[in-house]
Every structure is written in structure tokens, then in C-alpha cells.
Amino acid sequence: xxxxxxxxxxxxxxxxxxxxxxxxxxxxxxxxxxxxxxxxxxxxxxxxxxxxxxxxxxxxxxxxxxxxxxxxxxxxxxxxxxxxxxxxxxxxxxxxxxxxxxxxxxxxxxxxxxxxxxxxxxxxxxxxxxxxxxxxxxxxxxxxxxxxxxxxxxxxxxxxxxxxxxxxxxxxxxxxxxxxxxxxxxxxxxxxxxxxxxxxxxxxxxxxxxxxxxx
Amino acid sequence: xxxxxxxxxxxxxxxxxxxxxxxxxxxxxxxxxxxxxxxxxxxxxxxxxxxxxxxxxxxxxxxxxxxxxxxxxxxxxxxxxxxxxxxxxxxxxxxxxxxxxxxxxxxxxxxxxxxxxxxxxxxxxxxxxxxxxxxxxxxxxxxxxxxxxxxxxxxxxxxxxxxxxxxxxxxxxxxxxxxxxxxxxxxxxxxxxxxxxxxxxxxxxxxxxxxxxxxxxxxxxxxxxxxxxxxxxxxxxxxxxxxxxxxxxxxxxxxxxxxxx
Numbered sequence: 226x227x228x229x230x231x232x233x234x235x236x237x238x239x240x241x242x243x244x245x246x247x248x249x250x251x252x253x254x255x256x257x258x259x260x261x262x263x264x265x266x267x268x269x270x271x272x273x274x275x276x277x278x279x280x281x282x283x284x285x286x287x288x289x290x291x292x293x294x295x296x297x298x299x300x301x302x303x304x305x306x307x308x309x310x311x312x313x314x315x316x317x318x319x320x321x322x323x324x325x326x327x328x329x330x331x332x333x334x335x336x337x338x339x340x341x342x343x344x345x346x347x348x349x350x351x352x353x354x355x356x357x358x359x360x361x362x363x364x365x366x367x368x369x370x371x372x373x374x375x376x377x378x379x380x381x382x383x384x385x386x387x388x389x390x391x392x393x394x395x396x397x398x399x400x401x402x403x404x405x406x407x408x409x410x411x412x413x414x415x416x417x418x419x420x421x422x423x424x425x426x427x428x429x430x431x432x433x434x435x436x437x438x439x440x
Numbered sequence: 441x442x443x444x445x446x447x448x449x450x451x452x453x454x455x456x457x458x459x460x461x462x463x464x465x466x467x468x469x470x471x472x473x474x475x476x477x478x479x480x481x482x483x484x485x486x487x488x489x490x491x492x493x494x495x496x497x498x499x500x501x502x503x504x505x506x507x508x509x510x511x512x513x514x515x516x517x518x519x520x521x522x523x524x525x526x527x528x529x530x531x532x533x534x535x536x537x538x539x540x541x542x543x544x545x546x547x548x549x550x551x552x553x554x555x556x557x558x559x560x561x562x563x564x565x566x567x568x569x570x571x572x573x574x575x576x577x578x579x580x581x582x583x584x585x586x587x588x589x590x591x592x593x594x595x596x597x598x599x600x601x602x603x604x605x606x607x608x609x610x611x612x613x614x615x616x617x618x619x620x621x622x623x624x625x626x627x628x629x630x631x632x633x634x635x636x637x638x639x640x641x642x643x644x645x646x647x648x649x650x651x652x653x654x655x656x657x658x659x660x661x662x663x664x665x666x667x668x669x670x671x672x673x674x675x676x677x678x679x680x681x682x683x684x685x686x687x688x689x690x691x692x693x694x695x696x697x698x699x700x701x
Binding site for chain 1: 443444445468471472474475476507508509510511514515517518521522524525526527549552556557558559560561562563564566567570571576591592594595596597598599600601602603605606607609610624625626628630631632634635636637638639640641642643645646648649650652653656663
């Protein structure tokens with residue numbers, strides 16, 4: 226869910242732009258090397274495409290937002306990645322809006338960074354279950370945070386939007402479950418197939434035993 | 441919807457011939473001035489002005505109207521929620537049903553939702569004249585002259601290119617899933633399948649990113665992107681910008697100070 230143009234007041238939109246540029250600049254200065262550039266760009270486009278997937282929910286459907294998975298795969302670079310993705314969505318699909326690229330980046334980028342930080346705590350762990358469970362928690366928390374930030378932003382638009390803010394927050398509840406399950410199963414998949422993509426180094430007992438048998 | 445915002449970049453129109461740097465900056469300022477408008481008459485005027493700019497681009501109207509889908513799904517529910525939830529003020533027209541005391545329909549809510557929707561549409565329609573009237577890479581490269589860092593420009597252009605690659609990949613993979621009789625519904629299995637689906641896309645993209653980076657290094661990539669675009673500002677471009685700025689001032693004046701009728 227992205228805020229479109231025309232809802233928020235100009236000071237909030239411009240403030241969003243300034244905050245986004247500030248946070249993105251810090252993330253890029255701190256962590257980015259030039260060889261990361263194509264990587265971030267390519268992964269950004271995967272998330273762009275993944276957000277077009279519609280998950281049926283009863284009579285309607287919701288699209289995935291996946292801020293947590295961006296955080297889990299990209300760490301601090303998740304914020305610039307979210308910003309890029311939202312710029313492209315605003316320009317190519319008119320999802321979100323021109324004047325709201327800043328606030329939308331904050332809405333998705335802060336949950337992404339939070340999820341990245343939480344996931345970082347279990348990187349060294351050797352337990353699959355713990356890592357997958359953390360993935361689920363990140364997915365749920367990321368969506369919850371995004372919903373709360375959305376509601377807070379809508380509240381800044383004036384008391385006429387209080388009702389809309391409440392409904393928007395309530396609409397996030399089923400999405401929290403969906404995002405938690407999808408994030409957890411993506412993490413589980415990556416753990417099996419390419420653990421270094423999420424920065425995990427598992428000691429694979431089964432593989433070790435096969436190797437020792439064959440030698 | 442296909443992500444080709446620049447499908448009609450080869451048309452000839454006053455907007456197409458406008459220097460992309462001036463065009464993007466000027467229209468962005470126009471977007472913010474529309475966003476600042478408070479009164480419905482001003483907003484309707486802005487909406488007309490956006491349609492006028494669209495008409496000048498000669499891009500088919502259906503192409504632009506299809507782009508309103510996202511705005512409509514976001515703001516559409518406002519028409520339902522706002523009349524039911526806003527606080528009644530003196531002078532509001534309120535409909536209610538005698539046996540359902542809690543269900544009060546405030547007409548001012550509809551008015552407010554209309555205001556928000558028209559404003560959003562007026563701004564969203566501006567994206568087409570802004571980015572639909574020259575090749576997307578030319579438009580993005582123009583942002584570098586507007587002080588956007590080169591690394592951001594590079595990443596936007598890379599992602600743009602790979603969006604098309606992964607859209608094709610997404611289509612191919614969903615076809616493969618359909619062949620295997622996958623029907624999405626509201627259950628755990630669907631979500632798990634989508635999780636694996638995204639995981640697969642990520643793994644493929646990661647490997648692709650590595651290869652692309654190696655190939656770029658082999659071709660002499662040094663961390664900067666060089667696209668040769670010669671931007672020329674003609675006197676006519678300044679006139680076009682001046683006209684839009686006049687409209688911006690008009691919007692602000694009409695919205696804040698004009699109390700004629």
C-alpha cells in the first residue's frame with residue numbers, strides 16, 4: 226500500500242523527501258562499494274516484480290510488499306533499494322505518487338532496516354528453525370511497522386483522515402500473516418539453496434557426512 | 441499494465457521538444473503547487489490544466505487513463521470511509537436512518553474525498569508529460585543535471601533494465617506453475633509456494649547480477665556510467681517553463697487570495 230499524491234500536506238511530503246535523502250545518503254556512504262551497485266539494482270528489480278504478485282485473500286487480493294525480505298537480503302543497503310523501487314513504481318506504474326516518494330520510502334524503508342537489524346542477530350546461529358522463525362517475525366514486524374507509519378502519516382493530514390487511518394491499519398492485519406509466511410518460506414528456501422545470499426553460513430551436517438562417507 | 445511509460449517518446453509535440461531537464465524540474469514544481477491547493481475550484485482548474493498538457497503531448501488518452509488504476513484503488517475506499525467517519529461540524533448535511541443510529545452519512549466526507557481524488561489525478565497525469573515524452577534513459581540522465589548523484593542514476597537505469605528481464609521471468613515461471621496445476625487461493629500452501637517462487641527469483645537474480653558485474657568490468661566499467669546525451673536548451677524551452685510558472689503562480693494566487701465568487 227503506497228500513499229498517493231494529494232492526500233498529505235506539502236510540508237509532510239517535503240519533510241519525507243529530506244529525511245529519505247538523509248537516511249539514504251548515510252546508508253550509501255557507510256556501506257556501499259562500487260561493486261555493490263549492479264547487485265543492489267538487480268535485486269531491487271526482483272522486489273519490484275515480486276510486488277506485482279497478487280495473493281488471493283478471500284474475495285479480494287492483496288499484493289506483496291516484502292520490506293522485511295529486502296532488509297534480510299540487503300542489510301543497510303535495503304533503504305536505498307526501497308527508494309529506487311519506489312521511484313520506479315511511481316514513474317512506471319504510478320503506484321504511489323510523485324510528491325510522496327519520500328514518505329513512501331520512509332514507510333517501507335524503516336521496516337526494511339529494522340528487519341535487517343533483527344535478522345542480523347541470528348546470522349551466526351546454526352539452527353535452521355531459529356533462522357526461519359526470525360524470518361517470520363521480521364515479515365510480520367515489517368508489515369506491522371509499515372502499517373503504523375502509514376496510519377501516522379494519514380493522521381498528519383488532519384482529523385478528517387482519522388477514520389481512513391484506522392481502516393488502513395486494520396487492513397494490514399491479514400497482510401501481516403501473509404507477509405510473515407511468505408518471508409519465512411523465502412528465508413527457508415534461500416537457506417537450502419543459497420545461504421550466502423542472506424549472509425548465513427550453516428554447518429551442513431548431512432553434506433559433511435556424505436563427503437566423509439565418499440572419501 | 442506494461443511498465444513502458446515512454447512508449448510514445450517518438451511523437452512530435454511541444455512537450456516532446458522541451459528540454460528534459462527543464463521539463464522535469466518545471467513539472468515537478470507544478471506537481472507540488474497542485475498538491476498545495478485546498479479549494480475544490482482550484483483543484484478542478486488544475487485537473488483541466490493537466491488534461492490540457494496531456495492533450496498537448498498527443499499521447500492517446502487511454503494510455504494515460506489506464507495509469508490511474510493505482511490511485512483509484514488507494515483513494516476509492518476514501519469515498520466510502522470518509523462520509524461515515526469524519527466528525528460532524530455545524531452546517532454539514534447528514535443523512536441517517538432512523539433505526540440505525542450509528543450509521544450517519546456526512547456529505548462533507550464525499551466532498552473531501554472528491555477533493556483528494558481530483559488532486560491526486562491531476563498530479564498523476566503529469567507523470568506522462570514528464571517522463572513519457574522522451575526515452576526513459578534520457579529523462580533519468582537529465583536528473584543528473586538536477587544534482588541527483590551518479591550512483592543513483594546508474595542504479596535506476598540498471599533496475600529499469602532488469603525490471604523487464606524479471607517480468608518476462610515472472611511470466612515464464614507462472615506459466616510453469618500453471619502447467620503444474622497451481623491455483624492460488626487463501627491457504628498456507630499458496631503462501632509457501634510464493635515464498636519459494638520469490639526465493640528462486642532472488643537466487644537467479646543474484647547469479648545474474650554477478651555475471652553482469654563481471655561483464656561490465658571486462659568492458660572497462662570504472663564505477664561511473666557514461667551515456668552521451670546532448671541536452672540543448674532552446675529559447676522556446678524557457679518560454680514553456682515560464683508559462684508553467686505563470687500557471688503555478690496562478691494556482692497559488694487563486695487558491696489563497698482570490699475570493700471573487
